[in-house]
Amino acid sequence: MAPIIGFAIASFIFLSGFSALGAMASGAAGTNEVTTSNPMRNQIVQVQPPQIQMVFRDSIAEIGKMGLTVVCNNELVGIALPQLGADSKTVSVALTTPFSAGECLINWKLADGSQGSIPFTSQIVSETTIVSTDGPATDTTVPAVIGEVVMQSAGGGPRVGGLLGLLRIFEYLLVAAIFGGLLTVTLAWPEGIDYGVCLRFFRITWLLASVTMYLIVAITAMRNSDNTFVSSLNPFSWLDTLNDAAGLVLLLRFALVVGSFWVTFQPARVFEPATQVPAITLITVMMATFGLTRIGQHVALFTYIFGIAHALAIGMWLGGLLLLSRTVLNAPGEADLLNAVRGFTRISGVLIIVSIVTGVMQVYLLDSFNIFSTGHGRLNLLKLVVVSVMVWVSLMFKNFTIKRLSKESELTSKMAWRLRRAVSTELLVGILVLGLTSWMVPMHPPEARASGAGPTVPYAFREDLENDRFHVIISLTPSTTGINAMRIELLEPSRINNFVVKLIPSEIGYAGIAINVPLKRRGAAIVMGDGSFTLPVAGVWSIEISGATTTGELIPLATTINIKESTVVPTTTIPAEIAPATTLAGG
Template sequence: MRRRNARRAVARGAAVKVASRARLITRLAVIALLVAGGLVSDLVSAAVTHPAYAHAYLLESSPVDGQVLDRPPAEVRLRFNEAVNLGQRSIQLLDVTGKKLEIGASGYTDGKANTAQASLPTGLAEGTYVVAWRVTSADSHVVSGAFSFSVGHPSSLAVPVEQDTDPAVPVVDAIGRALAFLGMALVLGGALFVTVLWPAGRADRRGRRIVWSGFAALTAGTVVVLLVQGPYAEGVPLTEVFDPDLLGATLSTRLGQALLARLLIVLALGVAFGIAVRPASRPADTGAAEAEAAGTTRRIAPPAFAVAGAVALTLTWTLADHAQTGVQTWLAVPATSLHLLAMSLWLGGLIVLAACVVIPAGRREPTRAVSLEPALPRFSLLAQISFAVIAVTGLYLSWRQVGTWGALGGTVFGRLLLGKLAVVLAVLALAAGARRFVRRRGREPLGIEAVPSTALRRLRRSVAGEVVLGIAVLSITAVLVNTAPARDSYAPPVDSTVPLPAAAADAVPELRGGSVEVKIEPARLGGNVADIYINGQGGSLVAVPEISGALESPDRAIPALPVKVTAAEPGHYVANSMSIPYPGDWVLRLDIRISDFDETPVRVPFTAR
């Protein structure tokens, strides 16, 4: 009988272990599915919004886009709004058939990191040529474009110029960045929860596994971004990811150095975490004074090292991304660092709290009391502080990266930011409910030492909802990092009305008191569409024999660029391919022929972004 009972006890113990492992695998699978959902969001964004990646922009070029020269230029010169990194394919010259011509190596002009130049071959034949350029902006993202110039006379282009040769490269880059974000949250927030907020966490195998998985995700994501940056910057296929020349070029940039430093910091933090969760041992021959000194060192040194490591880890993002470009970088870098740190501490701790404390507690027998003390109250306080930091820094960063109300709905960055705000508000609602639960249970005689099963089920649902929404916030953040800030990308359409000169009214009575209305979209560098309306008395459209146009730069010594205007309907004329070579102030000059012998000029000033 005793042997039979012993066998039954062993069998029950084995069954409990199997069930425990199954529950752990299930929880990890749920987290993996949530992460996969975030990665899908990143993939869709990378595929759909990739053209918005350009964060630096071209201020001016020589030759100017569309310029017709009497003789071949000696060089091509490009000036950007910020410092850029040059690669092997930064400047290329193509003929009308798309064939690449041999030119000089790309370099900086007079040591200026924002001005690139390349010498051109002598004896270029007459016709049109395309300059294709591709550089890496200071915030690590690739900027590319193309413009044309002609020698002698223009000629039509036979093939378009493609800048992105492999669409898989930005997708893989987005995956790496998302993994790195998730890993940072698990490393910082999870490690803090396991070692400080949860007394039993140091000895809990589940919590340690989640934190170690965070180290693995952070390392893997960082390595992916480091390897992919070379093909991404040069516009070559993903198969070139292990090219030593590309890797060397990446390591010579600010981003490459930040990624390398991140790997070293992750290694150091991994060693510190391993020491922190290792059981303390006291040799038999150690005296009381020595033991007390060793204990003091262990209480002070690892936390101080961990704080320094956490700050250094966040700086590997903020010193190589949006924060260190644009306005108020002196404030943006610490604000962004605090924003990332607070979000990581909250989300990483929340995942460990859900996977190791709240959800496992709900799996127990409903008649048994479940102790959530002191992990839940401590994390509730941490979450409250984190949300305050996230709110303050988020408001400032939103203003810095958006700038105007119109940019919120008018750019991809602004719409993503609105989506993130909506998710954060939902998280705050759930967190407020959990906070009320902690306060209410704290006023009970037994506190939260004994939680009824019904209350625990509500808490489990609330925490699970926070985890889901937290992963969504993390995914949107990863997408925002890869999207051009709204302040740089927003270009409000131009809608300007200029009165017609009195001479036009004298020649054509229908134009007395009339005006010229011009609408330009998107009013930014590159191709634009200009709609021109000739308004007469009472706002009626008046047809004129012909309109010719030209773009003039009031502050640059460049020739006027011709603009072809065609009639769309009586009184309505369109310039379908008006190319603006660089942002800034421009004047659209319209020469309006109002009769067989009379012509009147109209100038419409506007600003392109």
């Protein structure tokens, strides 16, 4: 019995060992395989990946013994050492050289004998990056800048929109105090120039307005350049960065505010026959500049007309309220103070009507029927609601003035306090209106399209491409094989990321070009005609333009261009518009 048991045990051990050896022998060939990869099998690759990635079905034990080669168009592609992921199944291999255009093959082999290949086709385009220059921009007029708030340079400047918005509120209020206060004195309170509190009001207002305007201009200049804030405090540097239409209007307003010193320190000049016309003209033009906010954009001419009328009406309304609050109703007084309140009450009725009519017309001209579908439209709608509240308070004040002051012969302390409280309430609502206006200034209304200033040199090819959210103008010259120059002009959106222009030839075997455009805001960039941008083959080329915003990818723009064979010996030609010192305007 024992021999039988021993024979059985020996047989079991023998068969188990034989089975194990058989299993090892069968594993020598290897059965592991790739389940997914990037690039995928038979994929057409148009964008250069940073690495190759393969996910295997089974775990990999010895990644150091893995063999891997990548060949494109019969040329080896440089790769780094394979790296194994934490799941022991994912292998990543960084690429040290780009894929060549043509047929490609990835061959791999594992230590257990598993092997395979992944074929794909490369249509990788060679990339051209427009490098933005460091330091101050040498010429921000090349290429021309687009629109109202898009004066850009190499860096785009720091983001100080919140601070600018706050300063604009003070700017509106202080300039309105000068304009509306002086006109109220002229029309309703001529005795005011004999009051020390009135003179002090205008002088302090002028000082604060000048400082506020100075800071606004300096910060705007800093924002449009690569200068520091301290450098931008130098007024002699402003013309280099504020040389578009909106910048010139800002400089004009600053000059007029400073020049109003001539009137604010001698308010009597608004009464003297020799100086009355120039004094009133000066402060009127100063206030009217607020109606030119949308200058440089494709808006109707009436937008500026109604804008100027709206600015003058609101300016006199708020300025008169400030004068009443800070001077007329500051203390009890004689009948002239009552006359000033009555006079402003009569004027305010006309100002209310003009403000409402011109405001509604501006909403129609800038937003049309998009008041509910756009941010600018919704803010305008909210502004109309707040103005309605201001009108209601003003009408209550007007009614109170007519009923109570008609029987009074002097301004008592109690009456001055009640009137000042009503005026202050109306003024606070007006400041809220100014806050909404300041908020809307950098926004882009649907009916105001930024206009691209055409290039100063003739381009052989120029096309305007646009969809609902993306608007780009592409210009190319000379549109033949060899060296070319390109101008890429962004009109919409106001901010963009991952802005790329691709040119892909229809001829097989030729690589295309991908231009990484460094614009972050509206503006234009130049691909220099210095030999860095060449088109190697004639024929039809596809142009694809892509980008993204904070809300997601933009719908790409596309067109085609017919490139002709050059009939001359290629030479480096730089159009006169393109300055070698910079390739970029727009941050």
